[in-house]
Amino acid sequence: MFSKSCEYAFRALIYIGLCSQKGEKTSLKYIAENIDSPQSFTAKILQKLSKANILVSEKGANGGFIITQEKLQTTRLYDVVIVVDGDKIFTGCALGLVKCNSEKPCPLHYSFLEVREKLRKTMLHTNLEDMVNGASDGSSVLRL
Amino acid sequence: MFSKSCEYAFRALIYIGLCSQKGEKTSLKYIAENIDSPQSFTAKILQKLSKANILVSEKGANGGFIITQEKLQTTRLYDVVIVVDGDKIFTGCALGLVKCNSEKPCPLHYSFLEVREKLRKTMLHTNLEDMVNGASDGSSVLRL
DNA sequence: TATAATTCGGATAAAAATGTCCGAATAATA
DNA sequence: TATTATTCGGACATTTTTATCCGAATTATA
Ligand code: FES
Ligand code: FES
Numbered sequence: 001m002f003s004k005s006c007e008y009a010f011r012a013l014i015y016i017g018l019c020s021q022k023g024e025k026t027s028l029k030y031i032a033e034n035i036d037s038p039q040s041f042t043a044k045i046l047q048k049l050s051k052a053n054i055l056v057s058e059k060g061a062n063g064g065f066i067i068t069q070e071k072l073q074t075t076r077l078y079d080v081v082i083v084v085d086g087d088k089i090f091t092g093c094a095l096g097l098v099k100c101n102s103e104k105p106c107p108l109h110y111s112f113l114e115v116r117e118k119l120r121k122t123m124l125h126t127n128l129e130d131m132v133n134g135a136s137d138g139s140s141v142l143r144l
Numbered sequence: 145m146f147s148k149s150c151e152y153a154f155r156a157l158i159y160i161g162l163c164s165q166k167g168e169k170t171s172l173k174y175i176a177e178n179i180d181s182p183q184s185f186t187a188k189i190l191q192k193l194s195k196a197n198i199l200v201s202e203k204g205a206n207g208g209f210i211i212t213q214e215k216l217q218t219t220r221l222y223d224v225v226i227v228v229d230g231d232k233i234f235t236g237c238a239l240g241l242v243k244c245n246s247e248k249p250c251p252l253h254y255s256f257l258e259v260r261e262k263l264r265k266t267m268l269h270t271n272l273e274d275m276v277n278g279a280s281d282g283s284s285v286l287r288l
Numbered sequence: 289t290a291t292a293a294t295t296c297g298g299a300t301a302a303a304a305a306t307g308t309c310c311g312a313a314t315a316a317t318a
Numbered sequence: 319t320a321t322t323a324t325t326c327g328g329a330c331a332t333t334t335t336t337a338t339c340c341g342a343a344t345t346a347t348a
Contacts, residue, residue, distance in 0.1 A: 007238075007240030010240075010252070095154050096148060096152070096155070104285050104288060107276075107279050107286070108221070108270065109284060118259050122255050126252065126255055134251035139249075141241075141248050141250060
């Protein structure tokens with residue numbers, strides 16, 4: 001459904017969120033370890049999220065990544081997907097027509113709209129805090 | 145959502161279905177032209193669909209591809225996705241955990257299940273005939 | 289039988305996604 | 319100030335996906 005980059009982004013943000021809620025800054029090394037992702041590749045994704053102002057990075061010794069409570073509450077998974085994967089999944093045609101539109105719908109258009117809207121609503125209504133809370137109350141996990 | 149291969153597969157099957165319903169056999173050349181896809185790449189996909197017994201290919205001069213009425217009715221989009229893209233989209237974890245399961249759910253698991261199930265049901269309930277009918281009654285198109 | 293039109297299958301190429309490496313910049317701290 | 323731990327950013331490498339090419343096999347038909 002989502003690219004690996006996006007999956008890593010989700011997991012990293014949740015982990016950073018967990019730390020930030022405990023007032024802890026965390027570094028790339030620990031992030032990658034805890035979400036089971038390739039370290040250098042994860043670095044690129046964090047840079048992107050940082051430039052998109054979803055998280056804050058601090059350089060130098062004792063540096064690392066944090067995410068503010070405000071961002072935890074206001075950042076929806078939708079925003080993360082847009083930053084990392086773009087909007088194709090929310091707007092693209094199921095059959096790959098250059099543009100999905102109801103004027104000239106493809107044969108799957110109306111059924112597919114429902115799926116896409118379901119996805120869109122889910123991603124719009126879930127913010128990072130929801131995910132972090134799920135992970136911190138033990139009802140869900142970040143790695144197997 | 146789906147790979148390009150899968151998108152081409154959908155479009156090709158619909159076009160072949162349209163021809164087959166008119167009792168016409170059609171060839172790679174016309175398929176690629178009508179669905180606006182790269183010819184040789186489309187060939188590979190058709191071979192795969194042919195091996196999966198979703199369509200019938202005939203070699204030699206005046207050869208081409210046909211799909212039986214029976215297959216049009218019994219083949220669901222779900223089956224096409226499984227053949228071309230595998231089952232990842234129907235079973236994979238939203239966060240990329242190695243296995244999605246409700247015993248050890250990721251923080252998005254239950255919300256994501258709903259999206260995935262919506263997609264799964266849509267693809268299970270739509271067969272090729274539905275798509276072909278939409279395209280033949282003029283209510284939808286295969287290319288822009 | 290010869291020719292032409294077609295699918296088949298393997299090799300190769302190009303592009304995109306994923307992943308790694310390294311030196312520079314930065315900042316804490318000894 | 320020197321060292322150390324860290325992010326940044328660019329270059330590079332690998333893998334996967336997408337795309338092309340070509341010769342062989344097949345079959346209708348002239
Ligand atoms: S036109 Fe294909 S999904 Fe809308
Ligand atoms: S465990 Fe992640 S979607 Fe089920």
